[in-house]
């Protein structure tokens with residue numbers, strides 16, 4: 001668990017955590033390069049909200065474009081990401097007994113001005129997502145470019161928030177069921193790799 005200990009302690013204590021140590025700049029660059037290549041080749045789809053019958057594209061709520069990773073066809077850059085996230089999953093299971101089983105992850109591109117309104121990552125009809133993660137892939141991202149991930153650490157104090165800039169190598173981890181968050185608009189293209197650790201899926205009635 002060593003490498004992940006500070007992150008896990010922070011997460012256990014406050015339901016969210018940030019680490020800038022887990023991925024090397026070479027790993028980040030490889031992921032970013034590949035994602036932008038996919039973007040230029042039209043491989044991203046407009047993101048929707050909800051799932052199954054509730055699924056709909058609503059750019060007044062969420063304006064990003066996504067590309068899912070396929071666990072069975074990972075590129076070398078994605079493999080190094082996936083392996084590190086699997087290690088994190090095991091460390092979380094050992095430390096917190098959370099029973100995480102699988103990872104699902106997608107790249108997301110927010111064009112300038114796009115945002116994602118305040119939300120929770122858990123679907124109303126599926127409570128499998130336990131832990132949300134976002135790894136940022138924006139090299140040389142100044143504060144003035146905006147695009148922060150705004151976390152609301154306490155549901156009882158909705159005016160209190162913490163902003164995390166989407167700078168290359170920053171990994172944010174938070175509880176999918178309790179931490180409201182939003183993506184603020186940026187002045188330039190914003191790239192992230194977002195992943196969710198899931199427990200065994202328990203489908204609820206829609």
Ligand code: OGA
Pocket residue numbers: 108116121134149181182183192194
């Ligand atoms: C999401 C999300 C945050 C980000 O996709 O649900 O909140 O910073 N993404 O990309």
Ligand code: MN
Pocket residue numbers: 119120121132181
């Ligand atoms: Mn989210």
